[in-house]
Amino acid sequence: MIFAGISSTVSFVNLLITRRTLCMPGMRHRRILLPFVTIGLLFALRMLALITPVLGGAMIMMALDRHWQTTFFDFAYGGDPILSQHLF
Numbered sequence: 324m325i326f327a328g329i330s331s332t333v334s335f336v337n338l339l340i341t342r343r344t345l346c347m348p349g350m351r352h353r354r355i356l357l358p359f360v361t362i363g364l365l366f367a368l369r370m371l372a373l374i375t376p377v378l379g380g381a382m383i384m385m386a387l388d389r390h391w392q393t394t395f396f397d398f399a400y401g402g403d404p405i406l407s408q409h410l411f
Contacts, residue, residue: 328375335368379411
């Protein structure tokens with residue numbers, strides 16, 4: 324999942340740069356003239372770029388809890404079980 328997050332972030336940057344460089348000069352600063360598909364793609368990729376690092380961090384915290392007995396989510400040792408619900 325972490326590698327999928329890294330690849331989605333890289334693809335977001337790639338598509339954003341491609342859109343910036345290949346857009347016609349008159350359409351660059353006017354969002355009204357952009358096609359709806361382009362706007363939808365950029366919106367979806369921005370959401371993905373915001374969500375993926377949080378999910379990756381939550382998975383790393385969960386792996387640390389399982390394998391090295393840290394207490395991020397264990398209520399008995401001062402952890403916060405609601406944090407796992409918010410992160411996932």
